[in-house]
Amino acid sequence: MTTSTLSPSRPSRPALAPLLPVVGADTVVPLATGGRATYVNLDNAASAPALAVVAARVAQVLPHYASVHRGAGYLSRVSTALFEQARAQVAGFLGARGDDLVVFTRSTTDALDLLARAVPDGARVLVADVEHHANLLSWQRSARTTVVRGGSDAEETASLLEAELATGRYALLAVAGASNVTGEVLPLRRLARAAHAAGARIAVDGAQLLPHRRVSLAADDPADDLDWIALSGHKLYAPFGAGALVGRRDWLDAAEPYLAGGGATLDVSHDAVRWADGPDRHEAGSPNVVGAVALAQACATLAALPTAALESHEAALRDRLVEGLGALEGVEVVRPHPADAVGVVTFTVPGRPVSEVAAYLSAEHGIGVRDGRFCAHRFADSLGLVEGGLRASTGVGTSSDDVDRLVAAVGRFLTTGPELQYGVVDGHWGPLTDARPAPETFLGPVPEPR
Incomplete structure (x- = not known):
């Protein structure tokens, strides 16, 4: 069925409110056609907004920010306590073992590059080509890495990895917990058992x-x-510039420090350096205390949700997305019904450039999605997305109204078409006439501090 409008509340499914409040949920953006709309963020898989409680925690901490670990001042002791408390909270969130390390990094990419440098000399690594570049390029650039082709679904991919592990050639299997293209979830416990049986370890x-x-x-x-x-x-x-690598310490303690600098050393002489062990070894320089505290608060808040509340919220939104988009003639959903998936749905409108559709959704409806190959080029290409796809991704701040607005907007694109003409403007797809202010001027001047 093709339709240009859909009821804001689909009769077959109950309305869903956001699970947790996020910053910017009521942000109003201008439309290229004139007027304004409350922004719909369906690009959570790329960068999620801050939880309201995370922003409140950052505001609480900022007045007390000071140097950590070596400062004698009281606020330095406060900041050090906050930083180490954050380390413990992240460890607890991930069910870390007693001897595991929490090394704060800038991002997942940074964390995986750190681990890649800690793999023992001569050890081989196994990955699949379905990975995000963060978990592919860190390993692919090494001759010690085997990249296997992924299967038609997560089950087949897991079987292919198990078969390769069984050769006994590998020290490490590196896998994504969930695909950022299809949302598919790999059977991590099964892969961990297979890796350990073959004498390998697993990094997620x-x-x-x-x-x-x-x-x-x-x-x-x-x-x-x-x-x-x-x-x-x-x-x-917790978008404040922090990530983490959490897990076994032996490889990390034996590796050269990820960065060379202050805080990573025990002693420096004219011709020798004694490096610290533990997280200090790889956290040279002044750490991102505020980012670590924000990350820990996000972990604590998600951990406090009722059992299965997050999973059921995401599953209901994903089902609503797949059902709504799948009912539109002229839309193709990529792997719409995997055995297990998170709230990530990729689709195409065959015959129309994905960047045109994404620009239309933003310009005429105030909806943000991601277009392209999602930093997973090899996987996207294998799915037939050589020219890219459109990805809608939900989160704790997503409601059923957000999903319905997207479905209705895509339906209108297919029936009545865009109100404006689109083309490549300054290297990006966008409307050829645009009533919106330039993005760099949208916020206006910085408000005077009170």
Whole structure:
């Protein structure tokens, strides 16, 4: 069925409110056609907004920010306590074992690059080509890495990885917990067991999974333990520039420091350096205390949700997206019904450039989605998305009204078409006539401090 308008509340499914308040949920943006609309953020898979409680925690901490670990002043002691408390909170959120390390980084990419440098000399690494570039390029540039082709679904991909692990050639399997293209979730415990049985370890890119699911490093059976998890605050509702690598310490303590600088040393002489062990070894320089505190608050807030509340909210929104988009003639949803998935849905409008559709959704409806190949080019190409796709991704701040607005806007694009003409403007798709102010002027001057 093709339709230009859909009821804001689909009769077959109940309305869903946001699960948690996020900053900017009521932000109003201008439309290129004139007028304004409340912004719909369906690009959570790229960068999620800050939880309201995270922003409040940052505002509380900022007046007390000072140097950490070596300052004698009282606020330095406060900041040091906050930083180390954040380390413990992140460890608790991920079910870390007693001897595991939490190393604060800038992002998942940074964390995985750190781990890549800690892999012992001569050890081989196994990955699949379905990975985000953060968990592909860190390993692919090494001759010690084997990249296997992914399967037709997560189950087949897992089977292919298990078969390759069984050769006994590998020291590490690196996998994404959830795909940022299809939302598919890999069976992590099963892969952990297969890796350990073959004498390998497993590292998980948790960037796309952790905002949607609780995951623990430690399992009921140690054979199913995960060895490392990498994560990003900017995907976990704490966009303040912090990420983390959490897991086993032996490789990290034996590796050369990720950065050389202050804080990573025990002693420096004319011809020698004694490096610290533990997280200090890889956290040279002044750490991002505020980012770490924000990340820890996000972890604590998500952990406090009722059991399965996050999963059921995401599943209901994903089902609504797939059902709504799938009912539109002229829309193709990529792998619409995987066995297990988070709130990430990719679709195309065959015959129309994906960047044109994304620009239309923004310019005429105030809806933000992602277009392109999502920093997962090899996987996207294998799915037939050589020219890219459109990705709608939900989060704790997403409501059913947000989903319905997207479906209605795509329906209108297919029936009545855009009101404006679109083309490439300054290297990007956009309306050829645009009533909106330039993005760099949107916020206006900085308000005077009170």
